[in-house]
Amino acid sequence: MSPRLRLALALVALAAGLVNLALALRVGDAGPRPLAYLLVAIVGVSWSFVAAGLLAWSRRPENRTGALMVAVGLAFALPGLRLIGTPLSTTLDLLLVTLPAAVLAHLIAVFPDGRATTRLQRVFLVANYATTVPLALVQLLLVDPGLLGCAECPDDLLGTGGPHPYGEAVVALSNLWQVVLAGLLLWIVVTRWRQAALPRRRSLAPVAQVAVVLLVLFIVRQTLRSAMSSLPPWIDVGLDLAVLTTLMLWPLGFLVGLARTRLDRSAVGDLAIELDQAWSPGRLEQALARVLHDPTVQLVYWLPDRQAFVDAAGRPVELPPEGGDRAVTVLRHDGDTAAALVHDAALGDEPELVQAVAATARLAIENQRLQAEVRAQLEEVRASRARIVAFGDAERRRVERNLHDGAQQRLVNLSLTLGIARSQPAAASDGELTAALDEAADELRLALAELRELARGIHPVILSEAGLGPALAALAERSPIPATVVAAPPDRLPARVEETAYYVASEALANAAKHAQATAVTISARRCDRGLVVEIGDDGAGGADANGSGLRGLADRVAAIDGRLEVRSPAGEGTWITAELPCGS
Amino acid sequence: MRPTLLIVDDHAGFRSLARRLLTSGGFEVVGEAADGHAAVTATRRLRPDVVLVDVQLPDIDGFEVASRLRENSVGPAVVLTSSRERTDYGERVSRSGAHGFIPKVELSGAAIRALLGSGRMG
Numbered sequence: 163m164s165p166r167l168r169l170a171l172a173l174v175a176l177a178a179g180l181v182n183l184a185l186a187l188r189v190g191d192a193g194p195r196p197l198a199y200l201l202v203a204i205v206g207v208s209w210s211f212v213a214a215g216l217l218a219w220s221r222r223p224e225n226r227t228g229a230l231m232v233a234v235g236l237a238f239a240l241p242g243l244r245l246i247g248t249p250l251s252t253t254l255d256l257l258l259v260t261l262p263a264a265v266l267a268h269l270i271a272v273f274p275d276g277r278a279t280t281r282l283q284r285v286f287l288v289a290n291y292a293t294t295v296p297l298a299l300v301q302l303l304l305v306d307p308g309l310l311g312c313a314e315c316p317d318d319l320l321g322t323g324g325p326h327p328y329g330e331a332v333v334a335l336s337n338l339w340q341v342v343l344a345g346l347l348l349w350i351v352v353t354r355w356r357q358a359a360l361p362r363r364r365s366l367a368p369v370a371q372v373a374v375v376l377l378v379l380f381i382v383r384q385t386l387r388s389a390m391s392s393l394p395p396w397i398d399v400g401l402d403l404a405v406l407t408t409l410m411l412w413p414l415g416f417l418v419g420l421a422r423t424r425l426d427r428s429a430v431g432d433l434a435i436e437l438d439q440a441w442s443p444g445r446l447e448q449a450l451a452r453v454l455h456d457p458t459v460q461l462v463y464w465l466p467d468r469q470a471f472v473d474a475a476g477r478p479v480e481l482p483p484e485g486g487d488r489a490v491t492v493l494r495h496d497g498d499t500a501a502a503l504v505h506d507a508a509l510g511d512e513p514e515l516v517q518a519v520a521a522t523a524r525l526a527i528e529n530q531r532l533q534a535e536v537r538a539q540l541e542e543v544r545a546s547r548a549r550i551v552a553f554g555d556a557e558r559r560r561v562e563r564n565l566h567d568g569a570q571q572r573l574v575n576l577s578l579t580l581g582i583a584r585s586q587p588a589a590a591s592d593g594e595l596t597a598a599l600d601e602a603a604d605e606l607r608l609a610l611a612e613l614r615e616l617a618r619g620i621h622p623v624i625l626s627e628a629g630l631g632p633a634l635a636a637l638a639e640r641s642p643i644p645a646t647v648v649a650a651p652p653d654r655l656p657a658r659v660e661e662t663a664y665y666v667a668s669e670a671l672a673n674a675a676k677h678a679q680a681t682a683v684t685i686s687a688r689r690c691d692r693g694l695v696v697e698i699g700d701d702g703a704g705g706a707d708a709n710g711s712g713l714r715g716l717a718d719r720v721a722a723i724d725g726r727l728e729v730r731s732p733a734g735e736g737t738w739i740t741a742e743l744p745c746g747s
Numbered sequence: 748m749r750p751t752l753l754i755v756d757d758h759a760g761f762r763s764l765a766r767r768l769l770t771s772g773g774f775e776v777v778g779e780a781a782d783g784h785a786a787v788t789a790t791r792r793l794r795p796d797v798v799l800v801d802v803q804l805p806d807i808d809g810f811e812v813a814s815r816l817r818e819n820s821v822g823p824a825v826v827l828t829s830s831r832e833r834t835d836y837g838e839r840v841s842r843s844g845a846h847g848f849i850p851k852v853e854l855s856g857a858a859i860r861a862l863l864g865s866g867r868m869g
Contacts, residue, residue, distance in 0.1 A: 566803075566830065571758060574830045574851040578764040581855055585771040610852050614832060624835050627808075632837030639834055 168216050171232055175212035178239030179205040185245040200399070203406040204241050211235030214413030217420070226276030230269040231413065237262040256302045257295060260340075264294040266409070267343065270373050271350055274366060274419075282353075286346055293343075297336055305329040337388030341381050348377045359487070362508035364422055364455050368415035376408045430518045444474065446523065446530055450503065453519050458488075460504040463531040465538060471502060474530060476538030479504075493520045493527060501527050544724070548658075551722040555621075555661050562621040570613055577606045622664065629653075630660045634667055634685055641683065642675050643700075649686040655694060658723050659743050663687055663696045666727070669716050670698035670739045678702025678737055693725075693745035699738045706731035713739075749775040752859075753793060753823075755786040755812065756801040765799065765854065772856015783807035787815050795823050797859060800845070802829040802836065810836075810843035817844030824863055828854060 186201040212235030219228025240262060243255035267290050271283050278284045306329045355363065355370050383401040386393055433453050451459040462471040462479045471479045482488035482504060489507040493500050509516055520527070583589055584599045617623075625633035631650035638645035654660070667685050674680040680702030687696045706713065708729040717727040720741045731737040752774040754762050759781070766776045778793045780786040783804045790798055798816060802809035813825040825845040833840060833848045840848045847862045 570830045571761070575758075575760050575764055577852045578761070578768050578854065582764065582768050582771065585768070607852055610830070614830075614835075618835065622835070623831065624837055628837055628839055632839065636834045636837050 168220060171236075172212065172216060175208060175232075175235055175239065178236065178242070179209050182208075182239060182242035182245075185242050188245075200402055200406065201242060201245070203403060203410070204238055207406055207409045208235045208238035210410050210413040211238065214416050218416065221420075225274075226272070227269070227274055228276075230265070230272070230276065231416070234262065234265045234269050237265045253302070257298050259298055260294050263340070264290050267347055270377075271347055273369060273373075274362075282346075282350060286343070286350060289346075290343060293339065297339065301332060301336060304332045334388040337384045341384045341388070344377050344381045344384065348374065348381070351377070359506040359508040360455055360457065362506075365419040365512075368418040369412065372408060372411045372415040376405065376412065379405050379408060430515075430522050433519065434522045446526055447474070450519060450523060454503075454505060454509060454516065456506045456509055458506055461501060461527065461530070462504060463501045463527075463534040464499045465535055466498075467535075468538070472534050472538050474534055474537070476534050476536075476541045491516050491520065493524070495524065495528055500524075501531055547722045551719065552658060555658070558621040559626065562617045562623065565613060565617045565620070566623075570610065570617070573606060573610050573613065577603060577610070580606065622668075625660055625664050626657070630655060630663055630687060633660075633664050634687060637664070637668055637671060638683075638685060641671050643680055643683055645671060645683040645685060647685045647687075649688050651687055651689050651694065655745055659694055659745050662719060662723055662725065662743055663694055663741065665719055666696050666716060666739065666741045667698055669712065670700075670737075673706070673712060674698070674700040674702055674737065677706070678704070680736070690742070692742065694743045696741045696743065697738065699736060701736045703733070704731045704735045704737055705733040706737045716741075749773060750796040751775045751777045751793070752797045752799060753778045753780065753786070753789055753795040754799050755780045755783070755804070755809075756799075756828075757781050757803075757805050758801075761801070761851070768854065769799075769856050769859070772859075774856055774859070781805075783809070783812045786812050790816055790823060797824045797826060797863065799826050799828055799854075799859070801851075802827055802831070810839050810845075813843040813845040820844070826859055826862060 182201050182205050211231050215228050215231025215233075215235055217228070218225070218231060222228065240255070240258050243251045243258070268287060271286050271290070272278055278287055351370055351373050355366060358366055379401065383405060386397070386401070430453060433449055447459060447461045450461060451457050460473070460479075462473055462481070464470075465472055468478075471481060473479050481490050481502065484490075487507050488504055489510055491503045491505065491509075491513075493502060503516065503520065505516070580599055580603045584596065584603070589595045589599060622633055622636070624636050629651075631647075631652060634647045634650050638647050655663075667687075671683060671685070674683050678700050680700035683698065683700045685696075685698050687694060706729060708714075708717075708731070713727075713729055716739070720727040720743065723743060725741055725743040728740045728742075729737070730740075750773075752769060754765050754769075754776060756762050756765070756779075762779045762781075766779070770776055774797070777795050778789050780789045783806045786798065786800060786804075798812075800809040800812050804812070807815075809827050809829075813827060816822045816825050825843075827840055827843070827845045827848045828851050829836070829848070830851045832850055836848070849858050849862060
């Protein structure tokens with residue numbers, strides 16, 4: 163809207179208001195008294211709507227709210243027609259008497275979008291305008307002007323004034339219809355409030371509250387008027403005054419809503435100060451949520467390498483589709499996508515606020531984006547390490563299985579064949595042959611034992627078949643130094659946890675036997691909140707090097723499933739190796 | 748009279764060698780089965796005195812076969828065998844209801860008789 167048009171509209175409203183006031187002064191006590199008094203309030207309503215409307219119009223030209231507010235303001239200059247006192251003005255006045263309320267109802271129905279977005283809103287607008295002038299015309303034709311508060315008006319152009327048998331009924335019906343429309347409008351306002359998300363409620367609140375009070379007052383007034391043929395003047399005028407006063411508050415409520423938005427933008431300054439501090443990933447998101455008044459705000463970062471958005475922890479994030487109740491504001495850095503804010507679609511009402519917040523937090527967001535990128539890479543490395551370990555474990559199981567099904571079976575068959583040969587009568591009678599067969603059987607037994615030991619080292623079959631408890635018991639049973647299992651979980655755990663726990667126990671036991679000169683070892687595996695704690699303690703010499711290749715490998719293996727390894731080995735006091743292994747997914 | 752015996756193993760080569768070895772070791776081998784379910788069916792049909800069962804079978808494992816055959820502590824004597832060692836299976840051997848375990852490499856008629864003669868091996 164051009165400043166010239168704005169000025170012209172302001173002048174028209176000003177002039178119309180002044181004319182109204184002049185008319186009220188001129189008529190004084192002689193004219194229709196209540197109207198003359200109320201006109202001051204009516205002019206106040208007119209001016210306040212025009213002023214607030216022009217402000218809204220210049221701020222958001224694309225939103226029709228401002229234009230509608232100006233229209234309401236100008237429509238409220240019409241009641242002065244009644245005081246001009248000519249047949250033409252009386253006719254116009256009586257025909258347009260409900261127009262100000264109709265335009266106001268339009269504004270309230272479509273606020274703050276400025277246009278009807280739901281079916282109910284459209285139905286309301288049609289019903290609202292379709293009945294405004296026709297209803298007034300029916301009243302003009304069938305109702306005594308006295309009943310319309312126009313007892314002292316000159317005759318209208320149609321010359322229909324005068325008592326009419328259905329006059330009171332028509333007025334009562336007309337009032338009832340307005341009650342129905344106001345009820346529908348109240349329903350629209352309340353529904354929109356209930357459905358509005360937090361950010362929109364903030365700007366909607368002052369206006370919606372005023373609208374509810376206004377509509378309730380209006381409904382009470384019209385109901386009383388249609389129920390009682392003549393209201394006591396103090397109630398009639400009092401209700402009019404209450405409605406007009408509330409009406410003057412409407413533009414004020416609108417300005418409060420605007421001010422809130424301005425305040426929100428000034429809160430961006432506070433954000434800038436806060437951003438000076440060090441940020442943890444979640445806190446930046448919290449700060450943005452606070453400034454934007456949207457607790458659901460999610461900040462996601464663009465990773466060019468992956469061509470995908472990730473969250474602060476580096477996990478991939480799917481953006482919501484367009485048109486839903488979640489909206490996305492993409493934040494750019496030197497023209498390239500850097501991040502995106504996923505927020506309530508209602509924040510689309512305040513794009514400047516979102517952009518201001520984004521611009522202020524640009525450096526912090528870029529910093530967080532780089533951190534998210536590193537976290538994503540770290541996550542990738544961890545996943546890849548876990549995959550390598552899992553692949554290694556699977557491969558070892560396969561090799562063990564192959565040894566068992568292949569070479570081991572053949573050696574077993576060979577051993578049985580030797581047994582059969584030894585049981586033959588010819589062999590039994592030949593001492594040399596028996597000795598040779600016995601020797602071959604012994605060699606074979608040794609080869610099988612070695613092969614079994616090798617297979618077991620590659621993968622203990624008891625672990626996958628019977629679980630950690632039996633596997634640890636078997637490990638202790640075969641240990642060259644006395645070993646006791648003091649605790650083991652009775653149930654099965656995820657395979658990677660069982661294998662890592664067994665690996666730790668097996669390596670620790672081997673170390674105790676090889677390096678520690680221990681005489682006794684205890685093994686315990688206990689469930690804890692997070693998962694499993696495996697502890698192997700010996701009474702040996704202590705002084706183990708936690709950074710030596712053996713223990714380092716053990717720590718790596720434990721870390722591969724996000725576990726933690728601790729080695730305590732004070733000289734002369736034995737060695738304690740503790741592994742905490744998480745069981746979660 | 749020679750005790751009757753059923754051999755359960757999925758390797759035909761092992762079954763044939765075990766049949767020869769145990770026949771010459773004083774047993775009458777009345778049948779063979781290649782998996783756990785066939786073992787249960789054959790046992791009901793043939794009613795052998797002893798069932799020699801490999802731990803690792805293609806369907807149900809040897810422990811399961813032993814517990815099915817030894818339900819309510821009746822039925823034939825069950826001897827588990829494997830090319831692995833007894834310690835590779837922990838307490839599962841004793842819990843299964845089998846009379847004991849003989850590694851395949853030590854299998855002989857004498858070994859089975861010794862096992863059954865001494866009662867259950869822990």
